[in-house]
Amino acid sequence: MNIITIERKVMEKNDEIARQNRALFSQHGIFVFNLVSSPGSGKTSILERTLEYLKGKVQIAVIEGDVQTDIDAKRIALYNIPVVQIVTRGGCHLDAQLVHDALNNLPLPNIKILIIENVGNLVCPANYDLGESMKVVVASTTEGDDKPLKYPAMFRIASALIVNKIDLVPYVNCDLKRLERNALQINPQLKIFETSCTTNQGISDWAEWLASRVHQHS
C-alpha cells in the first residue's frame, strides 16, 4: 500500500518536470520524439538512416539514453549534430529530470527536432512523460508478431509504430499483417511505417513524415 502511494508521488514529480520541459520545447518551437522499443530493435540504426536522409534539411538534435556506455552517442556524433548521452547506471527508463538536465547542454534556439532515444525497454518508459510531443515505438520483425498484445501500454501510448527489419521477414516467424493488426487492435490511431536499415526501404517515408511534423508545429 505504501509503495503505491510513493510511486504516485514519484510520478507527480516527474509529470511536473515534464510540463516544464514541454513549455521549454514550445517556447523554442522544438518538436520532440521519444523513441522507445526493446533492446536491439534498431532505434539507433533508424536514427542513423534518418539523419543521413534529413542532413541539411532540418536542424536535429539527439538525446541518447542508455543503461550503460556511450556507444550510441558516439555513433550519432558522427553525423555532426548536437548529441547528449544520458547513462542511467541501471535505471530502466529516462525520466523528465534527466532530460531536463540534458537540455542544458543543447543549443535549443538552433533545434527544430529533438529525438530522445530511450533506454531499450518495452515496459517502464511507457509510464514516464519526458515532455515529448509524441512517443514512437519501434518493433522489429525478429521479435515476432505478438508484441503489441504482450506489451500493450507502450503501443497504446505511442502515436506511431515503426516496424523495423522488414528485410528479415522471409527468415523469421513473423506475420507482418498480423503484427500490424495486433498493434491497431491496441491503438487504432497508430501511424505505421515499415522500414529496413539494411536496404533503406521505408526510411524516406518515415523521415519525410518526421520532418513534416515541424511545419505542422510552427
Place this chain on the structure above:
Amino acid sequence: MNIITIERKVMEKNDEIARQNRALFSQHGIFVFNLVSSPGSGKTSILERTLEYLKGKVQIAVIEGDVQTDIDAKRIALYNIPVVQIVTRGGCHLDAQLVHDALNNLPLPNIKILIIENVGNLVCPANYDLGESMKVVVASTTEGDDKPLKYPAMFRIASALIVNKIDLVPYVNCDLKRLERNALQINPQLKIFETSCTTNQGISDWAEWLASRVHQHS
C-alpha cells in the same frame, strides 16, 4: 531521498520472500532457472524446443511471466506439463511474492526442474531475486553484438547465456565472436550456448546441460 529508502525496503522484503522460495525449492529438490531477455529474443521458443527434447526424461514445470496475455502459457500447456501464468498488468518484472503465489498451483513433489520465464526486459528483472538456482539470459543475434555492454547488470548476474537465432547471422549485423567476447568481458564465468529454434541447432547441448543440473543438485 525518500524514494531510495523505500526502494531498499521493497528489495529487502523481496529478498526475504526469495529466501523462503529458495528453502521450499531445496526441500523438494527442485532446480530453478530464471529465464530473462529482451522481448522477442525467443525465450518461449527455446522452452518449446527444450520441452520437446527432454519430454519423458525429466519432470519439468514452467511459470510464465507476462505483462499481459496468456499466449505463452497456452503454447507451453500443449506439452502437457504443469504451467502457471503470471500476468503483471504493467509490472516490468516478476518478484518473489508473485512466484511464491504461483507455487501454490504447482505439484512441487513431482517437479525436478522449474523454469520461470520472466517478463521480457533486460533491465529490471536483474534486481529481483525470485529464489532461483540460477539466471539464464537469452540474447538473439538480431539484437546486435553490443547488448552485454549496454545492459551489463543482467549479463553479470546470469550463470549462462543462450545466443539464440544463430541461423539469422548471415542476414544481420552481428559478429557472433564479438557478442560472446563482450559477454565474457562483463562476466568471465558465463556458460555460453548457441541455439536456433528454427533449425534446432544447439538445442540438445543446452537441454542436456539443463537436465544435468538436476543430478548435480540431488
